[in-house]
Amino acid sequence: MEKKNKVTMNDIAREAGVSQATVSLILNNAQSIKLSDETRSRVINTAQMLGYKKIPSPEKVDGQEEIAIIINAMPSYDPFVDALAQAREAAWRNDSLLTIYDYDDDIALALRIIRQLEQRSCAGIILASPITRCIDFSFFDRCTALPLVLLNVYDRAYPLQSTFLPDDYANALQVTRHLINQGARRIAHIMGDDWMDASHHRLSGYRAALEHANIPFDEALVVKTNWRLDETHQATKKVMQLSSRPDAIFCSSDWMTLGCYQALAEMEIKVPQDILIAGYDDQRIAEQLMPKLTSVQLPYAELGRAAVEYLCQGEYISTHVKMAGKLQIRGSTQR
Known part of the structure; x- marks a missing residue:
């Protein structure tokens, strides 16, 4: 069988x-x-x-035994790991111990973790996500007297809740401006998932850069995907088959540029001689592509450190930090 x-x-x-x-x-x-x-x-x-076997029931079972994983090294390929590393160091400098729990979007589990933290000497809680996104904070509102801040997540319904976020708009703005400064005038933008606010913030920054340079916005040059390489591959071919094709492509993540590079190679279009390519989030892969990829480095290290230092200072005045990253210019945008 x-x-x-x-x-x-x-x-x-x-x-x-x-x-x-x-x-x-x-x-x-x-x-x-x-x-x-x-x-x-x-x-x-x-x-x-x-036939997927792990479809969970909406109902959660209380009274489960706790299983702890103590890990001595986090994987280094995700830029958000920088936030955890700097948060740990900031806590250590302030005579505190940083502990990390993975609740995997299970609200009931998160609330149980918070109840346990209330029984110990805990200075505060950072609610975080490796993906910048809007959450429903009402699940956590008034669930604890411990100070709580948001890192890489937010809820518009709670404007006074302290948050620490990367500025996707400003980051996309500087990437697109760089492409314009390199002489590009028809810049395609390959987006990620439509449900993510971050995708739309990056689109807004892209459009603002075009507007500031008096370059008309062309809807045909914007393609929505869901981060998959095959979709980026198809999106790249789609814009390159336009009657007036782009002279630059701005992808919403470095990972997506793999599909972009592959499609251009199949069409015998050279980077950067024939077209400029820029990515987003400056993952390790950006340094390993040929040519090396221009990308914007997300400020996760600074945000993670700032969130911990905010809790350690003991003065919990509502604060909202939105921080732009640093553009790393490499061979993919230098003719």
Whole structure:
């Protein structure tokens, strides 16, 4: 009898036409992110159809034993790891110990963790996410007397809640301005998931840079994807087949540029001789591509350190930090 391959979240994402991140949020019963009921139903139905076995029940079971993982090194490929590293060092400098818990969008689990922290000597809580996004903070509002700040997440309904965020608008603005300064006039923008506010903030920064340079906005040059390489590959070919094709492409993540580079190579279009390419978030891969990729470095290290120092200072005045990153200019935008 032939052995069936294990169904993965990537399989479900491919069949449902969404990103793996979206599948993960839905299958983990994430209620703190705003996704449409249609998308949730489509992913769950697809998972059931493919025979995925780990579709959790909405009901949580109390009284579970606690299992702790003590990890001595975080993976280094995700830029948000910089926030954790600097937060740990800032806590150490302030005679505090930073502990990290992964609640995986399980609100009930997060609240149980907070209740345990209330029984110990805890100076404050940082509610964080590796993906910049809007959450429903009402689950956490007034659940604890401990000081609580938001790192890389926010809720518009709680304007007084202290938050520490990267400035996606300003970052996209400086990437697009750099491409314009390099002589580009038809700049394509390949977006990520439409449900992410960060995608729209980057689009707004891109449009603002064009407006400041008196360059007309062309909708045909903007393509929405869901972060997958095959979609970036298709989006790149789509804009390069326009009658008036772009002279630069701004991708919403460094990871997406892999699909972009591949499509251009298939079309025998050279980077940077024929077209300029810029990414976003300055992952390690940016230094390893040929040519090396121009990208904007997200200020996660500074934000993680600032969030810890805010809690350690003991004066909890509402504060909102939005910080731009640093543009790293490399060969992909230098003719």
